Amino acid sequence: MFYNSLFESSLKILPIFLFLLFVAPVIIVLSSLFYGFSENWFHLYNYVLSEYIINSILLIIGVSFFVVLIGVLSSWLVTYYNFAGKSFFEWALILPLAVPPYILAYTFTEIFDTYGSANILLNNIFLFEDKKVFFPNVRNIYGAIAVFSFTLYPYVYLVSRMAFINQSISIIEAGRVLGLSGVGAFFKLSIPLIRPAIFAGLALVIMETLSDFGAVEHFAIATFTTGIFRTWFGMYDLNTAMQLASLLLIFVTVFLVIERISRRKASFVSSNSLYKKYDIIKLRGYKNFFAMLFCFTPIFMGFILPITELLNWTINYKLDFFNIDFLESSFNSLLLAIIAALLCTMISFLINFSTRFQGNKFLSSLSSTLMLGYAVPGLILAIGITQLLTFLDNYIEFFKFNFILTGSLIGLIIAYIIKSYALSNSTIEASFQRVSSSLDDVSKTLNISGFKLMYKIHFPLVKTGLLTSILLVGSEVIKELPATLILRPFNFETLAVSAYNYASEERMYEAAAPSIAIVIIGLIPIIILSRMIKGSRPGEAL
């Protein structure tokens, strides 16, 4: 059994090695706190820091409220009720996931600005002599809340829908028998039971909101990320920028710790034997209409509207859509997405397996630390990684290797893995949790362990989770902007980069082609994902 013991010991080392690789860039950033504070820091503290914090908190509060409202309610509706268009909404509700916040922000300004298409359209319909402005300005914090809510709610929708589907209907029925109304059962039983899932989804949304750069920059909102950019590039002060980033990291860590603690208080066990096919209630009349309207609005705002506007740009400005540059950047984006998604999924599968297999507290706490990578703004990750690679390069040079890591794809791929580990881990962790631990015990009595256990027993059982993880990471990588902007090699444009380059000069019409491509490529995993969700009912084969 030499092979097996080698496998087991490598399982022990892998997470530690990865941990070091993952934390090095973060440590580099955090180390800035020990280099002393420059006058720029005191300037930030006196004049703008409170604004960054207030804006970030307002964003979090607003976005959290709306994503939970949209995500939970819509998943509850499509799981337990039947209404017009339900089978469409079931999968269409995740479509906005394909639209990155910055692209929605670009289209929102072009639609709702004074000279935007919405105002022009209404003016043309009503034939006003003087041009009138119908829509409020979106370039402010409310606009940003709308942008993040309509693009990020699918995270909450996805997890809460999975949780609703897996929720034992017997509990709800018991509640109904004991006199709870449908709504009462929703608030008193369903919601508390899926609370951990909601929080997990919400944590992703909040981290994404805090680390966004493209959308808040476009709306000119002072947040941590724009502040980091400004300090680094406007005041030429990298160290203070990293200190600002450290503050953001601490902010996020505190939030995550609170979330963990609140989850630990309650233990949620779903007993597998209690599943039962539930009756779906048919909605009629105004209820039917409002359920439909409620599900349609987020899809319209987060997907149909931006896509229509993007198509409008391409059609009106007759762009040569399929030129070589465009195809090349699509290819680059796609390839990066595939590589990063496979690697990331493999890593989190191995880590989760070894945590479970070895029952090691240390490993599991390492794994949850790695999740923090998601919260590190891409920009900061890029700084950390470049400094790490430069250090390694000097080391390699010492050994006379003729290969330079700096500016190669390796940095980019590391950045993507660090950034999307949380996505991958949370799906895989969840699917491991659904595998009954008695299976492991049974396997052990049958003398199946190590690699065999992983390959023969766990792998098939968590396959859906793995696929979900590959898809989620892939779509995340295609959308990623700030790290790609800084780490990409020569002549290496990705779709996100070319969309940003055009949009930052407000050459929106030229940004249309790459933007549409990002959405279309992002749609592939989402469509597969939605088919999987549809097919996954407990008691049926996954």
Next chain:
Amino acid sequence: MKYFYKLFFVTLLLFIFSYQSFASEVNVYTSRHYDSDESIYEDFTNLTGIKVNIISGKGKALMERLRLEGKNSPADLFITSDAGNLWKIQKDGMFREILSEKIVKTVPDSARGPNNEWVGIAKRSRVIFYNPERVNDIEIMNITYEDLADPKWKGRLVVRSSGNIYNQSLVASLISSIGIERTEKWAKGIVKNFARKPQGNDRSQILAVANGEADIAIANTYYIGLMLSGEKGVDQKKAAEKVSMIFPGQADGGTHINISGAGILKNAPNPSNAEKFIEYLLTDKVQKHIVDNTYEYPIKSHIMPSKIIAKFGTNFKTDETYASDFGKYNSEAVRLMDRAGWR
């Protein structure tokens, strides 16, 4: 399954190494990303056989990348649309002297960095746009940048956010000429005069003046060129025709000028190719190409700017503040705008 993994890793390695190439080439970090520039690169390759490798991005982001990459950086040439950036790179000792006589002779003294470490390739100026129906001639005559802080413009002025390099350079040049205290007072006045929260790019400031959201705007000249050319659609062209443009400071210090420029890096792997590339950018043909496509002003005086831009006047007085001061006072300018509440 094992074969799959092998295949996967081989592909991965091939993919990573395939981007290291060793042909005759010049590596350019540029913050100019006009599609029209691409045909320039192609022509250069056809003419000399030297391949042009491009990384484009925001000027400051590229600068930081250069700095982080240090001596391992593959970059030969840094091209940016702000003299402050060039100054900063030079100050950090990352440029080398440009030796080519052709280049040094072509570019006038004022558009070259100290020790010929960088040279301008095009110029732009930051001017004032106004709505002639709402601003009368007397109000606007001989206006200076300082006049914009006057309370009579309260609620009438638009300008983009202070995160933008053009504003940072303008404020830096004011600090250089009138000192920090007066500039800060000026910036506070500007903030009081805002018609709306700073947003959008220069073009949206011009649009705001055209549609009556504001009476007066600060923006760069070439934006009006782009809009008038009709490239940005009929609506923008019509809007641009409603707007007038004036060069500020004509009776005073002159109009603020900034430079698109290039410098060769100290650790450049292909310095002679980089010089050839700059020489090429300064040929009459390419200069004409640049001004006709980007509506900037040429660096060579005998080339005429694009007709669209020339009609606003070509013979205006320019502010002689050294471009290097933009860089020197950049962080001071950013802090000053923070203090003034210019977001």
